[in-house]
Amino acid sequence: MDVQCLIVDDEVELAQMTCEYFEMFGVSCKYVESAQECLAFLAENTVGLILLDINLVNESGFSLCKKIRETLDIPILFISARDSDSDVLIALNIGGDDYIKKPYSLSVLLAKVQVVLKRMEAGRRAAESMKREAVQWEVLGMGSEGEDDAAGSRTDAGQQDAPLRLAEEKLCVYLKKNRTGAEEQEIPLKAKEFALLKCLYEHRGTIVTKEQLFLSVWGDAFYSDGTLNVHIRRLREKLEENPSDPRLIKTIWGTGYMLEG
Numbered sequence: 001m002d003v004q005c006l007i008v009d010d011e012v013e014l015a016q017m018t019c020e021y022f023e024m025f026g027v028s029c030k031y032v033e034s035a036q037e038c039l040a041f042l043a044e045n046t047v048g049l050i051l052l053d054i055n056l057v058n059e060s061g062f063s064l065c066k067k068i069r070e071t072l073d074i075p076i077l078f079i080s081a082r083d084s085d086s087d088v089l090i091a092l093n094i095g096g097d098d099y100i101k102k103p104y105s106l107s108v109l110l111a112k113v114q115v116v117l118k119r120m121e122a123g124r125r126a127a128e129s130m131k132r133e134a135v136q137w138e139v140l141g142m143g144s145e146g147e148d149d150a151a152g153s154r155t156d157a158g159q160q161d162a163p164l165r166l167a168e169e170k171l172c173v174y175l176k177k178n179r180t181g182a183e184e185q186e187i188p189l190k191a192k193e194f195a196l197l198k199c200l201y202e203h204r205g206t207i208v209t210k211e212q213l214f215l216s217v218w219g220d221a222f223y224s225d226g227t228l229n230v231h232i233r234r235l236r237e238k239l240e241e242n243p244s245d246p247r248l249i250k251t252i253w254g255t256g257y258m259l260e261g
Contacts, residue, residue, distance in 0.1 A: 001045040001046070002046045002048075003028050003048065004027050004028045004047075004049070004113075004117055005027055005028070005029040005030075005047075005049055005051060005113055005117075006029075006030055006031070006041060006042075006049075006050050006051070007031035007032070007051045008035070008038045008052045008056065008064065009031065009033070009052075009079065010033045010056055011053070012031075015031035015033075016031065017106070018031070018051075018106060018109070019031050021106045022113070025114075027110065027113060027114065027117070033056075033057070034056055034057055034059070035056055035058070035059040035064040035067075036058075036059075038050075038052075038068075039064075039067065039068075042068065047074060048074065048075075048117050048120060049074055049075040049077065049113065049116050049117065050068070050074065050075070050076045050077070051077050051079050051100075051109075051113070052064065052065060052076055052078050053080055054078060054080040054082055054087065054091070055080065055082070061078060061080070062090060062091070062094060065078075065091070065094050065095055065096060066094055066095070068095075069094070069095040069230075073190050073192060075097045075098075075116045075120065075227075076096050077096070077097055077099075077112065077116070078091040078096045078098070078099045079100045079101075079102060080099070080100075080101065080102060081101070081102040083101050087099075092226030093226065093229070095230045096226055097116070097227045098112065098116075098226075100112065118219075119218045119219050122218070122219030173186075173187045173189055173197070173238070173239065187239070189238070192218075193231055193234060193235055193238075195216065196235065197235060197259075199213055199216040199217060200213075200249065200257060200259035201259055204258075204260070205258070205259070207252050207255055207256055207258050208256050208259075209256040210228060210255070210257075211256075213228060213256065213257070217231075232257060235249060236249055248260055
């Protein structure tokens with residue numbers, strides 16, 4: 001079953017009312033009452049986005065969000081009566097894409113959901129386009145001459161230190177394990193991680209603003225910083241020797257990011 005919106009909330013009447021309202025406007029919607037039901041539903045169905053309450057029976061929404069993020073990269077919008085700044089920061093830092101406070105307006109909530117679904121569809125089309133291109137990108141430290149060479153044919157001394165090779169047709173990165181590049185470790189990337197790294201590569205050595213990244217990867221300039229932070233962190237965890245002290249993907253505070261190269 002394909003469902004555009006899954007509501008995880010133990011306030012049954014509110015969840016039912018929200019589902020009925022969404023369905024009236026053409027957004028397919030289901031609801032579950034617990035973390036266990038949510039995980040079971042996700043295992044059997046495809047979901048566009050999740051509306052997740054923090055206060056659930058037997059398990060918090062925060063804990064459930066972490067579990068979902070281990071395997072799925074879908075938008076998670078927190079809905080909660082809790083309104084402290086610390087709750088909002090936790091929600092965004094663990095992978096939430098937005099934080100909506102209860103009581104919420106059904107019309108406003110629907111508008112937010114529709115915007116996110118539109119972005120997801122744009123991202124899906126972009127990912128499919130990238131797969132069709134089937135072009136290998138040589139990333140970081142490559143001069144214009146090196147970019148035209150076939151993958152794996154690096155012999156020039158000045159090009160031996162390139163730490164990454166991006167294989168677009170496979171959506172993966174080959175991370176060189178030593179300076180000579182004699183060994184490579186294949187690191188699979190999710191579509192948005194790949195798109196994010198590709199955008200940074202295309203502007204390597206220069207600052208890429210958050211707005212530029214949102215437009216390139218998500219198709220919209222107005223998106224949650226939490227989403228971008230999560231994807232950058234995941235890239236660093238996969239590519240950097242020390243993600244806490246990144247050498248490749250630099251943060252330009254208050255502006256955006258820069259890929260060294």
